[in-house]
Each structure stands twice: as C-alpha cells, then as structure tokens.
Amino acid sequence: MSVTVEIAGLPPERIVFTPSPLGELGTALHALSEPGHHPAVHGWTTATNAALKPDLADRLCDADFLWRTTFADIFMGFAGLRDPAAQPGATLADDLDTLDRLPDEDFVAAALEFTCVSTYGKAAPSPLADPQMRERAMDLAAARGQRQMDFTNWLLTDPTAVREWIRRLFEDCDQAFFADTWRRTRVHLAxxxxxxxxxxxxxxxxxxxESVSQALTLDEHGTRIEVDKMADGRTTAVDPAVGVGLTLVPTTFNWPHLTVLHRPGWRPVLHYPVASGDLPGHSSVEALTLRMEALSHPLRMRLCRSVARAPYTTGELAGILGLTAPEVSRHLSVLKKAGLLTTRRRGRYVQHQLDLSIVAKLGSDFLETVLR
Structure with missing residues (x-):
C-alpha cells in the first residue's frame, strides 16, 4: 500500500519546503483533541487544554471533526487555488486570507472530508452543489451525533457564515495559545x-x-514519489490545469502522522513531522505485515517461546516441540524472513534466537504504522 505522487517533468524550483502557520495550528488542534497519539508533546497538550476558556473549548468541540479523525484539507487551502505561486504565508493571518480565496464549493468539500472516506482521491462533486453528496454528508454526520449533524447542516446551508465563524475560531485560538506556540516553533520549522x-x-x-522520512522513496527514474502508508492513492504535481508544484510542510506536532494531500484538483502537499531523536523510528508496512503474519501461527509462537529464552539449533527445537527438523526449519525460515530471529554458528551447529529488541518494538511499530 502507498500513496503515489507523480513528478515526471517537475522543475526542481517547484518543489518547496516551507512551514505553514495554519497547518501547524491544525496539527496543534489535532494533538489537543487526540493527546494519546502524540506522547512527545504530552506536556504541551495537558497545559494548553487545562488553560482553555470554556467558551473556546466548547467551540473547538463543535468543529473538531475538521482535525480529530482526519486532517481536513482546508488547513492547506493554498493548494486548492488555481495559482501555482500560492504557498503558506508568514503569519496565520496570511494563511487565513489565502483560505478566504478558496471557492465555497472547494471549501465545503474539503471541510467535510469525513464524508468522502471512500471517495477521497477520486473526482467527486461538492456536497454544496450535488444533492446526492449533500444527502450522504448529512447521513454520515447524523451517525456521528447531533452536534456534528447540526454543524454540517449549517455549513451546507450558509457556508459564508460558517467560514466567518471558523476564521474567528482560529483567530481566537491564536490569541489564546497559538501565537506563543508559533513564536517558539517557527524558528525550528524554518x-x-x-x-x-x-x-x-x-x-x-x-x-x-530521505531526510524527511524513511517512508518516502523516489523511484529509480525520478518520476514518482512513493509514500509508505496503509492506504492507496495517487496524485500528480504536474497537472497544468491545477498548477505545477509540490509543497512539503514541516510540523512539530504531527508525529507519528505523515499526511499526504492528494485531493483531485489540488496540488499535492506532504505534511511531515520534524525528526526527533527520542521518537521511535519508521517501520515499513511490508515489514510490519510480515512480522504480524509470522507471529499469527501457533507453532511459531511456541518456537518463539523457546528461542526467547536461549539459542537453540533446529534439531533441539524439533525435540522440544515434537516436530520433524524440516517442519521446524520451515517455521524458522518464516520468522527469519520477518526479521524476528538472529542466527549464529557454533562450529558445525547453527543456533537461532529471538531478536528481543525487534519484538519489543512491535507495539510501537504497529501504532506508528496505522497512525502514519
């Protein structure tokens, strides 16, 4: 599984690394609503949530579908403009001004991204303009509770008023906590x-x-970027109708998420967490899948129980488990291919032992992979 970004013919000068105040506010709001996803900023989320005034906290709950489950594309509104020169601004006000330029149809479709889980990445009409998409948006909002259904209905009925309300909400966040946070983080991000x-x-x-993330790879011809995620998608950075360009936006809050904006009709954006030495490293989807599948067999679990305690030869394990040596060898081969075993030769004997450091990381690797 991966998200592919086509870049054949993309001029190097159209690949831009730049911070985004609005993007950083979005990841900050996500961290506040899902602090369990972001242990590295636990102190900040705890202190900030505790200091929020009740009115602001309540309004954030009204709109948290914009950042809790998915990171709505409105936080990267510059990518939806038919202006290849459009990029994140220097201030939150600049980014909000850019967002104001986004047409209502695009804004509503991006804001209601949760209604497009099965269609994201495919061309689809805006719920603001298409009755079927509108009905679908309301049905999905209703399944998530009265508050979200009321907000979705308001957005579809009066998008101008909601856009003004959202801008005011972001400006109040800036005054309450984000301006100070941005002052401290923007230097590092820049x-x-x-x-x-x-x-x-x-x-x-x-x-x-490679410096951004081990989950990003460039194919041998330099024509596409593959993003290793538990999702499939495709986009292009060289669509002249949209504007040629690829933007990569660093964030201090987003680990373990590596998000890819690949909405049709928008320029692609890679939103990546700035590396930190105290965070777990990247595990590929393929490697994690191999390890989980290797451990799903009961006989291999019994093998792991033995080789976790001490190194054993194939013959010794066959005697312990009451199996033939070829049977044991086949199961050891699966565990070794998954990277769960180490082997060492002692004379004419080959001993196998569980790699405890790899096994100990399986929990964090699983979470990092599914949340990426």
Missing amino acids: ADARHKTELLRHKGLAAAL
Whole structure:
C-alpha cells in the first residue's frame, strides 16, 4: 500500500519546503483533541487544554471533526487555488486570507472530508452543489451525533457564515495559545525547511526525501514519489490545469502522522513531522505485515517461546516441540524472513534466537504504522 505522487517533468524550483502557520495550528488542534497519539508533546497538550476558556473549548468541540479523525484539507487551502505561486504565508493571518480565496464549493468539500472516506482521491462533486453528496454528508454526520449533524447542516446551508465563524475560531485560538506556540516553533520549522532545501539543491530529491522520512522513496527514474502508508492513492504535481508544484510542510506536532494531500484538483502537499531523536523510528508496512503474519501461527509462537529464552539449533527445537527438523526449519525460515530471529554458528551447529529488541518494538511499530 502507498500513496503515489507523480513528478515526471517537475522543475526542481517547484518543489518547496516551507512551514505553514495554519497547518501547524491544525496539527496543534489535532494533538489537543487526540493527546494519546502524540506522547512527545504530552506536556504541551495537558497545559494548553487545562488553560482553555470554556467558551473556546466548547467551540473547538463543535468543529473538531475538521482535525480529530482526519486532517481536513482546508488547513492547506493554498493548494486548492488555481495559482501555482500560492504557498503558506508568514503569519496565520496570511494563511487565513489565502483560505478566504478558496471557492465555497472547494471549501465545503474539503471541510467535510469525513464524508468522502471512500471517495477521497477520486473526482467527486461538492456536497454544496450535488444533492446526492449533500444527502450522504448529512447521513454520515447524523451517525456521528447531533452536534456534528447540526454543524454540517449549517455549513451546507450558509457556508459564508460558517467560514466567518471558523476564521474567528482560529483567530481566537491564536490569541489564546497559538501565537506563543508559533513564536517558539517557527524558528525550528524554518531551519528544517532551509536544511532540506539545501539538500534538495546540492544532493538531489532522493536525499531530501530521505531526510524527511524513511517512508518516502523516489523511484529509480525520478518520476514518482512513493509514500509508505496503509492506504492507496495517487496524485500528480504536474497537472497544468491545477498548477505545477509540490509543497512539503514541516510540523512539530504531527508525529507519528505523515499526511499526504492528494485531493483531485489540488496540488499535492506532504505534511511531515520534524525528526526527533527520542521518537521511535519508521517501520515499513511490508515489514510490519510480515512480522504480524509470522507471529499469527501457533507453532511459531511456541518456537518463539523457546528461542526467547536461549539459542537453540533446529534439531533441539524439533525435540522440544515434537516436530520433524524440516517442519521446524520451515517455521524458522518464516520468522527469519520477518526479521524476528538472529542466527549464529557454533562450529558445525547453527543456533537461532529471538531478536528481543525487534519484538519489543512491535507495539510501537504497529501504532506508528496505522497512525502514519
């Protein structure tokens, strides 16, 4: 599984690394609503949530579908403009002004992204203009409770008023906590963007992508970027009708999420967490799948129980488990292919042992992969 970004013929100068105040506010709001996803900023989320005034906290609950389950594309509204020069601004006000330029149909479709779970990445009409999409949006909102249904109905009925309400909400967040947060984080984010721009310039796109995340790879021909995620999707950075360009936006809040904006008719955006040495590393979807499948067999679980305690040869394990040596060898091969075993030769004997460091990381690897 992966999300593919087509970049054949994309000029290097149209690949931009830049922070986004509105994007950072979106990830901050997600961290506040889902603090369990973001242990690295636990102190900040706890203190900020505790300091929120009741009125602001209540309004955030009204609109939290914009950032809780999915990261709505309105936080990257610049990518929806038919203006390839449009990029994140220097201030939150700049980004909000850019968002105001987005047509109502695009704004509503992006805001109601939760209604497009099965159709995201495919061309579909806006719920504001299409009765069937509107009905679908209301049905899905109703399944999530009265508050969300009321807000969705308001958005579909009076998008101008809701857009003004959302802008005011973001401005109040800025006054309450985000302005101070942005002052502290923007220097770090700008430095990261400059560093990756220099890598792009001097060492090429493959090196720049590797520095962003091991989940990003450039194909051998340099024509597409593959994003290793538990989802399938495709987009292009070279659609002249939309505007040629790819934007990569760093964030301090988003780990373990690596988000890819691949909405049809929008330029692609990669929103990536800035690396931190105290966070778990990347595990590929393929590697995690191999390990989970290897451990799903009861005989291999029994093998793991033995080789977790001490190294054993194939013959010793056959005697312990009452199996033939070829049977044991087949199961050991599966565990070894999954990277769960280490082997060492002692004379004419080969001993197998469980790699405890890899097994100990399976829980965090699973969470990092499914949340990426």
